[in-house]
Amino acid sequence: MAQSQAELVKALVEAGVHFGHRVSRWNPKMAPYIHGKRNMIHIIDVRETIKGLLRAKRLITQVVASGKDVLFVGTKRQARHAIEEEANRCGMHYVSQRWLGGTLTNFRTIRARLNRLEELEKLWETGQIETYSKKMKATLSRERDKIKANLEGIRRMDRMPGVMFIVDPRREHIAVKEAKKLGVTTIALIDTDGDPDLIDLPIPGNDDAMRAIELIVHELADAVIEGKQTRPEKGADEQAQQPRRRSARSQFRAEEQPEPQQHQPQPQPPVAATAVPATPERPPVEPAPAESYAAQSV
Numbered sequence: 001m002a003q004s005q006a007e008l009v010k011a012l013v014e015a016g017v018h019f020g021h022r023v024s025r026w027n028p029k030m031a032p033y034i035h036g037k038r039n040m041i042h043i044i045d046v047r048e049t050i051k052g053l054l055r056a057k058r059l060i061t062q063v064v065a066s067g068k069d070v071l072f073v074g075t076k077r078q079a080r081h082a083i084e085e086e087a088n089r090c091g092m093h094y095v096s097q098r099w100l101g102g103t104l105t106n107f108r109t110i111r112a113r114l115n116r117l118e119e120l121e122k123l124w125e126t127g128q129i130e131t132y133s134k135k136m137k138a139t140l141s142r143e144r145d146k147i148k149a150n151l152e153g154i155r156r157m158d159r160m161p162g163v164m165f166i167v168d169p170r171r172e173h174i175a176v177k178e179a180k181k182l183g184v185t186t187i188a189l190i191d192t193d194g195d196p197d198l199i200d201l202p203i204p205g206n207d208d209a210m211r212a213i214e215l216i217v218h219e220l221a222d223a224v225i226e227g228k229q230t231r232p233e234k235g236a237d238e239q240a241q242q243p244r245r246r247s248a249r250s251q252f253r254a255e256e257q258p259e260p261q262q263h264q265p266q267p268q269p270p271v272a273a274t275a276v277p278a279t280p281e282r283p284p285v286e287p288a289p290a291e292s293y294a295a296q297s298v
Helices: 002-015 028-033 046-065 077-090 107-126 134-154 173-182 210-229 234-241 248-256 290-297
Strands: 019-022 034-038 041-044 070-073 093-095 163-167 185-190 201-204
Touching: 002 046, 002 210, 028 034, 028 201, 041 046, 046 070, 046 163, 046 185, 046 201, 046 210, 070 077, 070 210, 077 093, 077 210, 093 134, 107 134, 163 173, 163 210, 173 185, 185 210
Parallel strands: 070 093, 070 163, 163 185, 185 201
Antiparallel strands: 019 041, 034 041
């Protein structure tokens, strides 16, 4: 382990990771990470670079092992190739061309543009694009290439990343603000002209040297692969959600115990029906004799 770390330090020094910007461009908040200056150029302390890199690798391994993803961001020309290559190698998301405002805070609109990209690609796959005119075909082709260049790296990202790694946070200040607003942990390769207070875990180093960027991104991609190996599988998650089975011994003891007698409600006596007194019948009225009718008429 110590030998590999020594080799890493040697490779970083040979790549020029310790060279900062000119003294006139420095940020005073970077003073704890600066070793000194030579020829009016600040020299970054390589011990602080290694310390930040090891902490970043440990954090990324833990985050990836918990099931979350990492987003690599580097749009400057020196970092594009390294970001794309290492992100594809470890199977994570990346932004290497341009950070569109609202990539995280307005992800619904970004997802709509990705759906549009799938529609355009389906036209070429099915051959339906041949039914359009030459001018319309050229317009749709430009639209497809533009969306693909900006959003190809986050095409499979369907949730917020757990960690975001940024090359040169001063250039990617919009991405830093969006990550801070959403509570996404940020790791950044930051030069002597940056502000380390805006980053959760800064890695001080030269963010303009291509070889230094490649080495650091390669180490972080290895940490992602290591975390993926310890990531729980979907089958294990489903097993964990199932109820725990009882052992044979505990089940046997449970069968030996007498079952508690359930309280059965006592039958209530039937309610005696109250007899309703019958109404007395009226005596039949006898008809009067005919003589009385005759006497009354007289």
